[in-house]
Structures are given as structure tokens and as C-alpha cells.
Amino acid sequence: MSKKKVTEDTFGSSYKKLEVILAKLETEIEDHSLEEIIEKYQEAINLLKICRKKLDEAELKIEKLSTEEEN
Amino acid sequence: MNSPVSVSELTRDLKNTIERNFSFVFVKGEISNFKNHSSGHFYFSLKDSKSQISAVMWNSRAKDLNFMPEDGMSVLIKGRITLYETRGSYQIDAFEILPSGVGELQIAFEKLKKKLYDEGLFDERYKKPIPLYPEKVTLITSETGAAFHDFIKVTENRYPLVRILLIPAIMQGANSAESICSAIKKANSVAYKSEIIVITRGGGSIEDLWTFNEEKVARAIFNSKIPVVSAVGHEVDFTISDFTADKRAPTPSAAAEMIFPDAYDLKLRLNVSENSLKRHIHYRINKLKNELSSIERNYYFKRPADLINEFRMNLDALDRDIKSVTAGKFRNIKTNIETNRKLLNSLNPENVLKRGFAIIRRDERIVTQSSQLKIKDEIQIRFSDGESDAIVK
Numbered sequence: 001m002s003k004k005k006v007t008e009d010t011f012g013s014s015y016k017k018l019e020v021i022l023a024k025l026e027t028e029i030e031d032h033s034l035e036e037i038i039e040k041y042q043e044a045i046n047l048l049k050i051c052r053k054k055l056d057e058a059e060l061k062i063e064k065l066s067t068e069e070e071n
Numbered sequence: 072m073n074s075p076v077s078v079s080e081l082t083r084d085l086k087n088t089i090e091r092n093f094s095f096v097f098v099k100g101e102i103s104n105f106k107n108h109s110s111g112h113f114y115f116s117l118k119d120s121k122s123q124i125s126a127v128m129w130n131s132r133a134k135d136l137n138f139m140p141e142d143g144m145s146v147l148i149k150g151r152i153t154l155y156e157t158r159g160s161y162q163i164d165a166f167e168i169l170p171s172g173v174g175e176l177q178i179a180f181e182k183l184k185k186k187l188y189d190e191g192l193f194d195e196r197y198k199k200p201i202p203l204y205p206e207k208v209t210l211i212t213s214e215t216g217a218a219f220h221d222f223i224k225v226t227e228n229r230y231p232l233v234r235i236l237l238i239p240a241i242m243q244g245a246n247s248a249e250s251i252c253s254a255i256k257k258a259n260s261v262a263y264k265s266e267i268i269v270i271t272r273g274g275g276s277i278e279d280l281w282t283f284n285e286e287k288v289a290r291a292i293f294n295s296k297i298p299v300v301s302a303v304g305h306e307v308d309f310t311i312s313d314f315t316a317d318k319r320a321p322t323p324s325a326a327a328e329m330i331f332p333d334a335y336d337l338k339l340r341l342n343v344s345e346n347s348l349k350r351h352i353h354y355r356i357n358k359l360k361n362e363l364s365s366i367e368r369n370y371y372f373k374r375p376a377d378l379i380n381e382f383r384m385n386l387d388a389l390d391r392d393i394k395s396v397t398a399g400k401f402r403n404i405k406t407n408i409e410t411n412r413k414l415l416n417s418l419n420p421e422n423v424l425k426r427g428f429a430i431i432r433r434d435e436r437i438v439t440q441s442s443q444l445k446i447k448d449e450i451q452i453r454f455s456d457g458e459s460d461a462i463v464k
Contacts, residue, residue: 011232012204015337022344025351034359041352048348051341055334058231062223064214065238065257 011054018047079156086154089161093152096163097245099171100124102144107133113140117148117163125162126150132166137186137286138179145172149245169281176277180284183311187286192293193314199298201318201330202266207234208330209258209265209297211251213242218271218302218323225324230331236263242272247282252291259296267330268297270312271323274305283310292316302326424455 021044025037032040076084100117107113111130116123126148128136140146150165170179187193212219214237226233238257241250251270258268270292272280282288283303292299293315301316302323313319320326416422424430430453431438438444448463 010204010206011337012202012206015204018344022347022351025348034355037352037355041348044344044348048341048345052338054232055338055341058334060223060227060231061234063234063236063263065236065261065263 009050011051011058014047014050014054018044018051021047078159082154082156082159086156089152089154095149095151098124098148098150098163100146100148102140102146103142105140105142107139113165115140115142117146125160126165127162128165128168136168137183138170138175140168144170144175146175147171169285171278171281173277176281176284180311183284183286183289184314187289187293187311187315192289197293199317201298201300204332205233205266205330207236207263207265209236209238209263209268211238211240211254211258211268211270212272212323214239216242216272218242218273221273221323222269222271222302222327225327226331229327229333231334233331236261236265243275243279243282248285248288251282251288255291255295255299265297268295268299269302269326269330270299270316271302271320271326272304273323274308280304280308280310283312286311288312289315300326300330421455424453429454 021040025040025044098117100119100123103116103118103123105113105115111133113128113133115126117126118124128150147169148163148165149167149169150163152161153164154161170176191197210219210222212222219237223235226235236258238254240254241247255268255270258265274280280303283301289311292301292312298317300318300320301310301313302320302325303310303312306321309319318329320329420430432451432453433444433448438450444450444463446463450461450463452459452461
């Protein structure tokens, strides 16, 4: 399951997760133990890495739906 | 050449030849002699300055027309040529009549706009949101058009993370409406799950853009399950499709700018996120550090000897308590002993003898009453300083 998730990581999903963690750290930082906060921090750093990698390595892909294939 | 053919044989031949070769025609002209028959069929002629041709639109199609043709109206007709054998005349069997003069187009535009508006097709509540960070986008346009290149160029600069599925379509003229409708259908049915459909073409005359004012195109856009962005023509060109689309962009480039975030901005935002992340964790760690050092600064942690001394003083106090308690006990016991000694002393028979009393014994037994003695009994008398023997008389 977790393997599948890794391959499904997209810029959008990673960026949204990052935003959720940041919002949590901003509003609920007092509610979590240091261990939880550090775990979230590491997750966020990892997401940042994924997002940057996606942006740096992105290359526009254009596919054409051939009409012959449809017929 | 030898044997003549009959009129009907010739007519049949002509019919076959004509109908096979003109099974689809797209003609422009002006309507004249228009008759709306009680049966619902339309009969008219289509003419230009030099020629004219008879035309018919059967009621099955005429009832779907969203405007009423009139004499003098410029129109585009899609249909086929049929030959009516009885009279040996040919005519256009019109499938579709589209207004083509600017005036007519404007009227048709307003009519369709009102009709679809009344049906609620432009309602905000039907507008689907455009996803923020799309992964897959379908582009319906002409491969050779400037719109395609403009859109791709902006996308490449702005958000190269996306995958574009191009569905080529005819963007103007005959068959364009069918082509666009079928492309929308394909985009919705194909396994390739697009999050957005962009329909785009560059600017042109009102006739060039007319396809996007056709009811079936407007409805196909409205019915798409995937959100549709319509980017047709230039800033000033509004089409009915723009109103039924989920979002309208003024130009092909603007469509790309509208739906894709700018990767450069995203990188800046990631930096901001990282800074704020670090700030938060440092804040939390510093707070914990402060709590720890405030515990360290606590009085007892600072001077452990004081704590021990305090315990020692407590011990001393306890020691004193124990001593005073035991000393008291000893004093009481001493007093008791002295009292008892005096009491015992006062009871000592020696003292009684000293006061002049004596103890009489006979046969080693103490005699306490005179009746116990008889004459001649030998007795011993004990005094405080010694004994004497005596005989009772």
C-alpha cells in the first residue's frame, strides 16, 4: 500500500499535504509532543524535497489522441 | 447509344448519380420564397446574385431550429441534394440552417443566449471548480492553429509538470461543431483522466467563431463532467460556449495563465514554507529549552546543600523531641520509686516495735488474741532490739 502511495506522489498532492502540516504547526503546536512535532517536521522537509524535485525536473509532456485509434 | 432509355430510367440514373455525389453539401445563400407549411415543413429557395436552388427542411428538423428563417436572410445550409423523380427537379434537403449575415447572427446569438439562460445553463451553481495543481489537461484545438502553440508555450514556461492530451478538432466551418462535440465526448470517455478540458482557438470573424454559438456545442460543453475552460477568439469575443463553460479565458495564452500556477512563484512559496516550518520548530524547541532552564534555576537545584541542611535540622528537632520525652519518663519513674519506698518504710514492722509494740509467738506462730494462750504456755516475745522467752501465768 505504502509503495503505491510513493509512486502516486504528485506535486499537487505533496504541496497540499505540506500546506496542511504547516497550518497544523501554526495553530496546534502546543497540542503535540516534541516527538510528534519532529515527525511532522521531517515529513514536511521530505515533502518540500519532493515538490522541489518535481518543479526542477518537470518537462512538459504532450500526447496526441489519434483519431484512427478511436475509430 | 443504340436503344433509347425511358425518361424514368434516365431520371433514376440522374438521381443515383447526383445523390451519391452530393450526399453532403454546405452552401451559403439568401433565403427567398420562404413558406412555413402547416405540416411544419419549410419550403424555400436559396439564391445568390446569379443562381438559385430549391430547398426543403422537413418538420422533424425544422422544429429544432432556434430561429425562424425569413426572406432575405443570409444563411449557411448543411444538407444533401435529392432529386424528386416525379417532377425531375432537384433540391437541397436541409439538415441545418445557420444564420450567416452579421445582423442575422446577432439575432440568433441573442435568441440562443436567452433560451439557454432561461434554462439555467449559465447558472453559477453549475460551474465546476478548476483544480489548483492539475496533472492532466485535455486540449481541444486545431493542431496547426496559433492557439495551440500559444497555449503550449505559456504552459511550458509556467507549469511544465502537467501532461497535455491533445484532441485535434476542426475549429471553424462545416463539421466543426460535430468535431468539437465529439472531442468533448472523447475527453470525457477516454481512460486518460483529465482534470480540465481547454477548448481554444484564435480570433476570427463572427462567422469563423460561429461554431461556438451553436447550441449543440454550448450544450456539449455544459454537459461535460470534466470542467471546461473556453478560450475562443480575442478579449472582446464572447460566445455562447463561453457562458456554458465553467470558466472563460479571453485568449489561449490567458487560459494557460489562468489554470496553471507559475512554477517560479511555487518555488518562492516553497522557500517561504520552509522558513516558516523552521521558525515553528525552533520556537517549540526554544520554548522547551526555556522550560528546562527555568527548572534548573530552581532554588533546590541551585543549592543542594541547603536541602540536606534542612533535612538535618529536621532530624535534630526529632532527636530533641525524643530526648525530652524519655527524660520526662525517667523523672516520673524516679518519683514513683521514692513514694513507694516511703510507703514501704512506713509499713516496716521494725518501726512499729521501736514505738513499744512487741510480737508474741508460740510454737513459731504469731499470737494475735489472748484467748489463744493458756497458763504455763511457753512463748517468745520479740522486741525491736531482741527476743525474750516467757511463761504465761
